[in-house]
Amino acid sequence: MSGVFKSANDSTFFNIVKLKADCEKLQEDLLHRYLKNIHFKNVLGEDIFFDGIGDLAMEYSITNLIFLPNGTVQYKIVGSYKPYAAPGEDFTINENMIVWEASFAQIPPESRCSQSCAPGYRKLTKEGKPVCCFDCIPCPSGEISNETDMDNCMKCPEDQWPNEKRDVCVPKMISFLSHEEPLGIILTLISIFFFLITAIILGIFIKYQDTPIVRSNNRNLTYILLVSLMFCFLSSLIFIGHPDEVTCVLRQIVFGIIFSISLSAVLAKTITVVMAFQATKPGSKLRKWMGSRVSYSIVFSCSLLQVLLCLVWLGTTTPFPHQNIHSEIGIILIECNEGSAIAFYCVLGYLGFLAGISFIVAFLARNLPGSFNEAKHITFSMLMFCSVWVSFIPTYLSTRGKYMVAVEIFAILASSSGILGCIFIPKCHIILLRPNRNNRKYIKERLYAQSEE
Known part of the structure; x- marks a missing residue:
């Protein structure tokens, strides 16, 4: 009986709870039905009403509290928030109407502990x-x-x-040795200046070609040397300007071949001095070798070997223009890639070999007797030539871009002007300022004095 009674009580309790919940829901429905029809204006003139789902659809005002010096507080509407407005129109605020406390120094407070990071x-x-x-x-x-x-x-x-x-x-800035910049203009003017000086000296030697000082050391070799030096000065102009496929190929090839002709002519002149002294000895068999054929053969064979080296260079790794974007910060270097560093230094090494041989032969023949013996002048010229190109290599390797090109141009001009100055300036001095030494009588007196010594 007790179990049945307990079950009946539980059922009664459940029914009571259910009846209470239904009454509360009925009250809520009656209340919501009443609220749906509410529509009035408040003291600020704003419409107050509920939307279809029972939410309060109204605009919120953003109020600025201004604390006056007299202790009172003034309320000022500076903006509004409309939850149901279109995006971008729901929030409006007039920053010019906001009055900040003096401690803010007219700067709005930040809701962060760090200022914004600017671009950069x-x-x-x-x-x-x-x-x-x-x-x-x-x-x-x-x-x-x-x-x-x-x-x-x-x-x-x-x-x-x-x-x-x-x-x-x-x-990025484009960098190369231009004709318009000061360095390019200076090197161009120097090249043209020495070219004109060499042309003037060639004209002097042609004008006085029958004088003893011009004829004494094979004037044809002298003409070859002067013409090749003129082209040496002009070859430096190829290095100035925007590098392209043609100039990159011509730069080192023209330089190497022309310089080999110049040094071959110097070597031929040096050997001519030695052969001329030996041929004057009684019973010498070198008389039959005295002539232009030997000199021309030396120039041709020594220059031909350099030409072959350059052809091998062109046939294997041809120089080409290259944009170096990593060498200098913010700059693109337009330069010529030599293609093969080994070929480039082989060409320079061969020129050094010719200069070294000329220096050794001229040094050994510097004190040989003879009229207008130019072995001493050749010795100094080759010493200067070797010094310039030995110092060129470390300087060339330590520079970049247009300054690397400028270093090579300077080496070309310095070595060429050294040959021109050491060999031909003393002769021009005698031809133009000491004509009394440029005659047969003076030569005989000098030969007699040397024989007495």
């Missing part, structure tokens, strides 16, 4: 601090940030570089 900087979160706390660090080299509060900087393309503010990528 990126954020670096502080360790152990909230996310809103960070440091602003400049973008690294070659990168930019063009927006505020960027987490990472963007890398510029290879042909571009950041501006000073590091917020925009700008094209």
